[in-house]
Amino acid sequence: MPRPALAACCALLAPSLTLAAPAAAATPDTLNIGLQLEPPSLDPTTGPAEAIRDIVYDNVFESLTRLDEHGSVQPQLAKRWSIADGGRRYEFALDTGASFSDGTPFDCAIVKFSLDRARAPDSLNPERAFYAPIASISCPAPDHAVITLSAPDSEFLYHLAWAASAMVAPATAATNAQHPVGTGPYVLENWKRGSSITLSRREHLRAPIPAIARVSFHFIADPLTAADALDGNRLDGYVNFPNTDMLSRFQGDPRFTVLVGRSPIKLIWALNEARAPFNDLRVRLALAAAIDRYAIVTGYANNFATVIGSHDTPEDPDYLDLSAHAPYDVGHAQDLLRQAGVAAGTVIEIALPPTDYAHKVGDMLAAYLAQVGLVAKLVPMQWPQWLGDVYGHANYQTTVIAHTEPRDLDIYARPHYYFGYHDTVYDALFAQYRTTTDPAAQHALWQKLQQRLADTQANVFIAALPRISIWNARLRGMWRDEPIPLNRIADLSWTP
Amino acid sequence: MNRPDPRLLLGATCLAGPIALALLSLAWTPFAVNGLDIAHRLLPPDAAHPFGTDGFGRDLLSRSMAGLRATIATALAATGLGAAIGIPLGITIAASHERRSAPLRRLADLVFAFPPVLTAAMLAALWGGSAAGAVVAIGAFDVPVFARIAAAAALPVLAQDFIAASRLAGRGPLGVLWWHILPNIAAPLIVQASLQAGIAVLAEAGLTYLGFGLPPPAPSLGGMLKDYQSALGAAPWLVLIPGALVTLLVLGCNLLGDGLRDRLAR
Numbered sequence: 001m002p003r004p005a006l007a008a009c010c011a012l013l014a015p016s017l018t019l020a021a022p023a024a025a026a027t028p029d030t031l032n033i034g035l036q037l038e039p040p041s042l043d044p045t046t047g048p049a050e051a052i053r054d055i056v057y058d059n060v061f062e063s064l065t066r067l068d069e070h071g072s073v074q075p076q077l078a079k080r081w082s083i084a085d086g087g088r089r090y091e092f093a094l095d096t097g098a099s100f101s102d103g104t105p106f107d108c109a110i111v112k113f114s115l116d117r118a119r120a121p122d123s124l125n126p127e128r129a130f131y132a133p134i135a136s137i138s139c140p141a142p143d144h145a146v147i148t149l150s151a152p153d154s155e156f157l158y159h160l161a162w163a164a165s166a167m168v169a170p171a172t173a174a175t176n177a178q179h180p181v182g183t184g185p186y187v188l189e190n191w192k193r194g195s196s197i198t199l200s201r202r203e204h205l206r207a208p209i210p211a212i213a214r215v216s217f218h219f220i221a222d223p224l225t226a227a228d229a230l231d232g233n234r235l236d237g238y239v240n241f242p243n244t245d246m247l248s249r250f251q252g253d254p255r256f257t258v259l260v261g262r263s264p265i266k267l268i269w270a271l272n273e274a275r276a277p278f279n280d281l282r283v284r285l286a287l288a289a290a291i292d293r294y295a296i297v298t299g300y301a302n303n304f305a306t307v308i309g310s311h312d313t314p315e316d317p318d319y320l321d322l323s324a325h326a327p328y329d330v331g332h333a334q335d336l337l338r339q340a341g342v343a344a345g346t347v348i349e350i351a352l353p354p355t356d357y358a359h360k361v362g363d364m365l366a367a368y369l370a371q372v373g374l375v376a377k378l379v380p381m382q383w384p385q386w387l388g389d390v391y392g393h394a395n396y397q398t399t400v401i402a403h404t405e406p407r408d409l410d411i412y413a414r415p416h417y418y419f420g421y422h423d424t425v426y427d428a429l430f431a432q433y434r435t436t437t438d439p440a441a442q443h444a445l446w447q448k449l450q451q452r453l454a455d456t457q458a459n460v461f462i463a464a465l466p467r468i469s470i471w472n473a474r475l476r477g478m479w480r481d482e483p484i485p486l487n488r489i490a491d492l493s494w495t496p
Numbered sequence: 497m498n499r500p501d502p503r504l505l506l507g508a509t510c511l512a513g514p515i516a517l518a519l520l521s522l523a524w525t526p527f528a529v530n531g532l533d534i535a536h537r538l539l540p541p542d543a544a545h546p547f548g549t550d551g552f553g554r555d556l557l558s559r560s561m562a563g564l565r566a567t568i569a570t571a572l573a574a575t576g577l578g579a580a581i582g583i584p585l586g587i588t589i590a591a592s593h594e595r596r597s598a599p600l601r602r603l604a605d606l607v608f609a610f611p612p613v614l615t616a617a618m619l620a621a622l623w624g625g626s627a628a629g630a631v632v633a634i635g636a637f638d639v640p641v642f643a644r645i646a647a648a649a650a651l652p653v654l655a656q657d658f659i660a661a662s663r664l665a666g667r668g669p670l671g672v673l674w675w676h677i678l679p680n681i682a683a684p685l686i687v688q689a690s691l692q693a694g695i696a697v698l699a700e701a702g703l704t705y706l707g708f709g710l711p712p713p714a715p716s717l718g719g720m721l722k723d724y725q726s727a728l729g730a731a732p733w734l735v736l737i738p739g740a741l742v743t744l745l746v747l748g749c750n751l752l753g754d755g756l757r758d759r760l761a762r
Contacts, residue, residue: 223726243726245538245551295534299552359712359723364552366713367530378712380625 028494029213031475033487034226034238036355038194038219040384041177044163045118048126048391049383050404050485053163054239055197055217057486060101061166061182064092064111064145065157071315071406071483073157077106077167077183078145087152087437096143101187101202104169108139114167115147127164129414130155133434151435154442158407162484185210185490195219199489211493223356230256230470237471237478239487242356244302250470260304261480262315263467264406267305267357269350269365269460270399274420277342278397284457286336287348288326291368295328297463300360305463310450313464315481316407318446322461325454333372344373351379351399353386358400361462365400394418402465404485409449410434412458421458501759507751510744518568521561529562530554530713538731548733550724556734559715560741566627566716567745570709571696573631575689578638583685585639586646587677590654591669604640612637612699616708630709634699638692645688649681683760687753694749701742717742 039051044061058066064078075081078092098106117123119131135150149156159165172181180188186199198216201209218235220226223243229235230250241247250256271278271287278284293307306314309322348369352358359380366376381389390396396418403411412421413430429452433445454461467482477491526545527533533553541548547556585604589597616625616633623629653659654677662672703709704718712719717738724734 224728227726245727245730249729292532292534295532298534299532299537360551363530363713364532367532367552370530376713380707380711 028496029211031212031215031489031492032218032234032236033215034218034220034229034235036219036221036240036242037383039197040387042180042188042191042197043168043176044166045114045168045173046124046126046177049387053485054487055199056180056182056184057163057166058184058488059186059199059215059486059490060180060184060188061163061168062098062184063160063162063165063167064094065161067158067161067483069479069481069483071481073161076161077111078160081157085148087154088149090147090149090156092145092147094143094145097206098183100169100172100181100183102169102172102181104171104181106167106183107142108145109142110167110169111145112137112139113170113173115165117168117173118165125164127159127162129410130159130162130164152437153434154437155407155410155434162405163486186215189214210490212489215489221354221356233472236475237469239467239469241468241470244304244468247302247304247468247470255473257471257473257475257478259467259469259471259478259480261467261469261482262313263465263482264313264315264404264408264484265465265467265482266308266311266313266403267361267462267465268311268401268403269361269462270401270419271459272394272396272398272418272420273422273458274394275397277340277346279420280340281457282336282340283342284460285326286333286340286342286372288457288460289329289336290333290372290374291365291460291462292328293323293462296361296364299364300357301463301465304466304468308461308464310454310461311403311409311412311458312407312446312450315464315483318407318443320447320450322450322454326457326460330371337372337374342374345375346373347375347377349377349379349397351381351386351390351396353399353401354380354382355402357402357465361400391418394420406484409446409453412449412453419459421456423452423456423458426452426456426458501755503751504755504759507748507753507755510748510751514564514741514745514748515568517561518564521558521565525555525558525561527555527558529558529715531558538727540731541733547737548731550731550734551727556720556737559720560717560737563715563717563720563738564741564745566710566714567697567700567718567742570627570630570634570700571693571745574634574696574700575638575693577631577635578692579642579685579689581635582639582642583646583678584673586643586648587650587673587681589643590647590650604643607636608640610637612703613706613708616703617706620708625708625711627710630700630703633703633708634696637699638696641692642685642688645684646681649684650677653677653680684757687757687760690749690753690756694746694753697742697745697749 035054037051039049039055041047042052042056044052044057062076065073066076068074077095077098079095081090081092083090094108096107115131115137118125119134133149133151133153135148138146140146167183168176185202185205187202189198189200191197196216196218201213223246226238227246227249230238247258251258271284273279297303297305297307307323309325312319350362350365352362362378366378369376390399411417413427429445429449436442436445471478474495476493476495536549537551537553539545539549545555547560549555589600612633615636616629619629619633659676662676700709701718704716705722710716720738721735727734
């Protein structure tokens, strides 16, 4: 066969060949899980990618606190805590029985190192703003940490439960990206680039010992390949399954458990407001009115997603339903564009990361823009390019992206975030929220923040995405909902 | 009386439908190519939508027509590019002293070593996926193919007395090439061009499948295969129809090439 034909045939057959068949779950203590994306590194304290947290958080790395399945803050490396001085002083009793996988003991010095590193001026921590309120960290005893804040922070314990707040040891912090060393029950066994990452259970763990001794995460972006791998028992589960049209294949099959839960994932069409014409509110409102979010939810997510009108999702107890904001109205969108002086035929670039949702939604956005006389230029990107150009340097016009972090309204108050959103009213509201300790006042302020983002159309908010996972029916302990991106392997076990 | 070669007829028949649809799409499609109609998503083929609709309610016939246009245009442009560079190169090699043409031969070998997928990936990394990138990638691969065929066919022609006579009569190298060599080596080149066009169709589909060809939202047959493959179970027509169109084009080109080869050899 001539080489071009052979190459093209290989390309067409690629999806069925990309999965190097992992071993079937023949033994009761191993697990093969499919994920869409391979992480660029394994250090959640320096990398923003969700794929990092999906693998290492709560498995390799742990924080002072953690979130349970319902999103409540629970003790982890901090056994308990007390709050004093009007919310400014936090005292933590530490679990000094914990240790890093290289033998380094966990104590207050680790807490001080980790949080000082996260809040340092040259910190690469993706959530560095979380630690800005910290005024000092002191260690009265190895098992006792005192953190003093410059002002009360209603979200402080919650933010400590994030992967970005993971405890790291001084000797290994610099190499965690490739050789992660944490206090969690699992260690990195191997990383086959482009294929899989395997974690194995640490030796000499304290009870309770996790039932799963070895877990491999396989990176399979193509839904059809993933479905075939599940069907062929080469995967025991797939988290955040990207194609809802294929779910019916598994929902009636007794070999599988399909979990459709709530998640904090917000699908947005992000607009770079540091650039014209997106710095004009009329243009942002026009773009929001130009698209039919209900049609997008049906077309992309088969009605498994929920239309939203601001940067929050219904699983948040403080969620404000703004789905009726900026309804689909082509005529209104055209009027607004005309008022803003945006000429017909103007090209709008849409950067698309390499995900199923981005490409499908990007296709639909292009059709909607054409209806109002604009031309979409879709720019597919690989993750490193997206993280560098869009997220890192804000060198973009618009992008379709799913924000996976829960309760992350703080990103709109960050001065150099990639949205380029600056609103003094919002900033003042957020500062007020952060220092408020009364739950009722917090609730009201959180909803005002959502309303302000909708009123100023900070981005085009499309939908709250569900957490859809498909599991072998013999597995137990999986989370239905996802309050924060993670896959807690220690909770899983096989039924006999 | 010569009876037409059945492969010629069959090849032409295979190509006629897709080419007609592609040409028609320049002026008309039943629905807007990218028009959304969510209420009518994933409809199987019926009278209103003879090829059915996709997950966004887009009419698959309209998208297939536009996709055929893109695929055929890319295949023709790539084959034309390969021929336009490869044929003069091959004749130059044939006309030159073996030692002087050695670098050109090695260059052709080097280009031949790069499959279109690799070339297209490099071009996409530099400038993003585009139809032009696919044309260059496939066309570059075609250059040494045409050069070899042209060189092999031109060598015996160059040894003919009428070539020397033409030179003595004062015709320059380009004149000799155009008036004497090309007409005498046209038959194998035409056959090869039809075969290369089939290969180019398959390569274009592969490149767009991989994201190195025509960027979305413009429809392409390879892009449709990629986008719709996950719906194979629920809506098989979404994959079968673009796949069948690619098959028809490739089969048509190959049959046409085989038929032409026999016909022109008589």
